[in-house]
Amino acid sequence: MVLLVAGCGGVTEGAPAAAPSTTSAIATPASKAAWDPCTIPDEAIEAAGLAVETKRQNAIGEEPISPDWSTCIWSNPLPDPWYFLGIFSSKHTVDYLRERGPFEQFTPIDGFDGLRFQRKIKYDEVSCGIAFGHDGGVLYLILDGWISAEPLVDPCAEVERVARSLRPFLPSSN
Numbered sequence: 001m002v003l004l005v006a007g008c009g010g011v012t013e014g015a016p017a018a019a020p021s022t023t024s025a026i027a028t029p030a031s032k033a034a035w036d037p038c039t040i041p042d043e044a045i046e047a048a049g050l051a052v053e054t055k056r057q058n059a060i061g062e063e064p065i066s067p068d069w070s071t072c073i074w075s076n077p078l079p080d081p082w083y084f085l086g087i088f089s090s091k092h093t094v095d096y097l098r099e100r101g102p103f104e105q106f107t108p109i110d111g112f113d114g115l116r117f118q119r120k121i122k123y124d125e126v127s128c129g130i131a132f133g134h135d136g137g138v139l140y141l142i143l144d145g146w147i148s149a150e151p152l153v154d155p156c157a158e159v160e161r162v163a164r165s166l167r168p169f170l171p172s173s174n
Contacts, residue, residue, distance in 0.1 A: 034089045050076060054075040083158070114167075116130055129142035141159055
């Protein structure tokens, strides 16, 4: 969200001066913000096989996970979802994600501009991700399985299927 505050004019002689403001606003130019994955049209999300009604901006609570990242999360269709899919976007680069992120095993995908990856720390979890570099930074999709649900297909095949479906709605690669 960008908040702009503007004012003009000056003091008119004999007119009361305005009281100083007790609130403040910080305007962030749109060009400095990471691309917002929640701007993907609902129709595209539904066509990718995700449940539009499960959309949320944060995994837990109202606060973003980090000021450096913009996020949006969906589940696969209800009533029995077996995974949730998060899309994370930042002004950082793919190299930053490789070097400083909690991921490893970045491998190219034949015929696709994304890089498949895995989490460095492995638990008994279902997880797989795909990262894309773009002119404004990096974004990645990560599929995480619900603990109580068995995966219905290979999580890497599923996140790739969703990524291919959503690719036209994501920033172009560099």
